[in-house]
Every structure is written in structure tokens, then in C-alpha cells.
Amino acid sequence: MQYGGSWYFRGNVKKGKLLGNDDAKKMIVTLESTYKDAKYYLNFSTPIDLLAAAILSAQTKDEVVNSITPELFKRFKTAKDYANSNPDELIGYVKRVSFAGNKAKNIIAAFKIIESKYNGKVPDKKDQLVELPGVGEKTANTVLINAYGIVEGIPVDTWVIKLSYRLGLSMNTDPEKIEKDLMGKVDRKYWHNFAYVLKTHGKKICDTIPECSRCPVSNVCPRNGVARSR
Ligand code: SF4
Structure with a gap:
């Protein structure tokens, strides 16, 4: 870009x-x-929380993301929770972020891949992360650093x-x-x-x-x- x-x-x-x-x-x-x-500015407890929050944060203020994630993380705890959801339901939780529809679709698609290909675990390899919908270099680095302590960039x-x-x-x-x-x-x-x-x-x-x-x-x-x- x-x-x-x-x-x-x-x-x-x-x-x-x-x-x-x-x-x-x-x-x-x-x-x-x-x-x-x-330190990193988005709230999260698990790599799954972090990946969802990081995808939601593109062109959206941190405060907005942090204000919606408590309810989101209560409902969606595992990759399967996201993978089995649908955009309409997820948008209900994330509608305050920009491009909520696209981000909801990307999050669901990303967690479907994580559920089927990585046994529900967010990958800890950059080349695997950047293949997920909605995940670019920035988000991949963010997840590696903050979820796994892996610093590659x-x-x-x-x-x-x-x-x-x-x-x-x-x-x-x-x-x-x-x-x-x-x-x-x-x-x-x-x-x-x-x-x-x-x-x-x-x-x-x-x-x-x-x-x-x-x-x-x-x-x-x-x-x-x-x-x-x-
Ligand atoms: S432009 Fe920014 S970094 Fe440079 S002196 Fe001014 S405040 Fe500091």
C-alpha cells in the first residue's frame, strides 16, 4: 500500500x-x-482475542476497539466459536468499527481456516498468518510479538x-x-x-x-x- x-x-x-x-x-x-x-494498545487475553482485535483495529481508534471487545470476547472464546458464527451475528458485536461487514467476514473466514488447518490454534509462523483473510504484515508481526513473544520485525x-x-x-x-x-x-x-x-x-x-x-x-x-x- x-x-x-x-x-x-x-x-x-x-x-x-x-x-x-x-x-x-x-x-x-x-x-x-x-x-x-x-506497550501494545489493544486489550486481549488469548491469541484468538488478539487476532480478532487486531483485524478489527484497521482504520479504527484503539478506544473504539477496546470498548467493544469485552462483550465480543465473552461470546467468542475459541476459533470454533467464530468459525460457526455468521456475519450478521458478528456484525452485531463489531458494528462500531469501520468496515464492520468486511472485517466480520474476514474474521469468520480466518478462524474457519484456523479451525480446520491449525486445530483451532492461531499459527505462530508469519507465512501462515499472512495467508489468513484480513491479516497483513503488520497484523502478523503484532500477533507474533504480543501473543507469542516472537520478534521477526x-x-x-x-x-x-x-x-x-x-x-x-x-x-x-x-x-x-x-x-x-x-x-x-x-x-x-x-x-x-x-x-x-x-x-x-x-x-x-x-x-x-x-x-x-x-x-x-x-x-x-x-x-x-x-x-x-x-
Ligand atoms: S517534529 Fe516531532 S519529533 Fe521533530 S522536534 Fe518536532 S515534535 Fe519532536
Whole structure:
């Protein structure tokens, strides 16, 4: 998916203004120490809960997903529960998320595969996860990291796309290329939470109107002093 036309790329970083390795390292270490408590933002108890919540979260606020999942998880506990359901029933639980109909169909289809092919267990291999309906690289990384502690990459969501570009960590607009750029710059010990660190920084300080005067990485950020990013 390309995000080149999105508002956060327009004029954010001059072409070629990629941070050098030393500055990138300083920035990453500072962000990690500032937001060391940053963690995944959706509530779940089991890999099945997590997969359903992660599929529902695309283009939907975390708060909305977290507000509907308590009732959803009470009704649907196993892969079989989802596989034996139908879109009309599931939509009744998830109608507050965007694209509820498509997501409900994807969740049911994904759990049908999980029930029949993986004995009801959410797979712990990326190539198996990305074959499930509604699951891309980001969701696969998210499930591997947060359900199984398997860290093979960095989930790239909208916040990661936006801030990687703005902070000069990647000039790419394609999520897979951004992930590769980040994996080359971010120490592997930070991969598991780097997406959540960036998101926390974005929500607290570097949102649509960045608050550069109180930013912990203003000394290295190529956009320091920009009052407004569109
Ligand atoms: S200096 Fe400004 S633009 Fe750069 S990361 Fe901080 S708040 Fe965002």
C-alpha cells in the first residue's frame, strides 16, 4: 500500500533528509528511554482475542476497539466459536468499527481456516498468518510479538509510517520498505515495542501540530521547529 498522497508526507522532510546513523541511534535510544513503558494498545487475553482485535483495529481508534471487545470476547472464546458464527451475528458485536461487514467476514473466514488447518490454534509462523483473510504484515508481526513473544520485525501502522518519515528514519512510503529501513536502524532489542514507542510519542508530542519546544528528540529531529506539518 502506498501512502505518498497522505497529508503527513507533504513537505514533511526535504528530499534526501534522512538522519545519519549516529543521529538516528541517538533519537531511537532517547525515544526508547522516554517511553519505556509504551506497550501494545489493544486489550486481549488469548491469541484468538488478539487476532480478532487486531483485524478489527484497521482504520479504527484503539478506544473504539477496546470498548467493544469485552462483550465480543465473552461470546467468542475459541476459533470454533467464530468459525460457526455468521456475519450478521458478528456484525452485531463489531458494528462500531469501520468496515464492520468486511472485517466480520474476514474474521469468520480466518478462524474457519484456523479451525480446520491449525486445530483451532492461531499459527505462530508469519507465512501462515499472512495467508489468513484480513491479516497483513503488520497484523502478523503484532500477533507474533504480543501473543507469542516472537520478534521477526516491526509492525508498521499509520503512526509508524507518519513518524518514521517525519523524523527522518525512512524516506519510503511503502510499509514493507519502511519496516526494512527501521530494522536496519533500530537495535533488535527494541523491535518488539518500537511501534508503540513511536505511537506514544506521536500522541503525546508529535501529532498534527508538533510540540517541538518540549520534544525529547528535538536536538536531532530534521523537523524541529516546524509549527504545522501540513
Ligand atoms: S522536534 Fe518536532 S517534529 Fe521533530 S519529533 Fe519532536 S515534535 Fe516531532
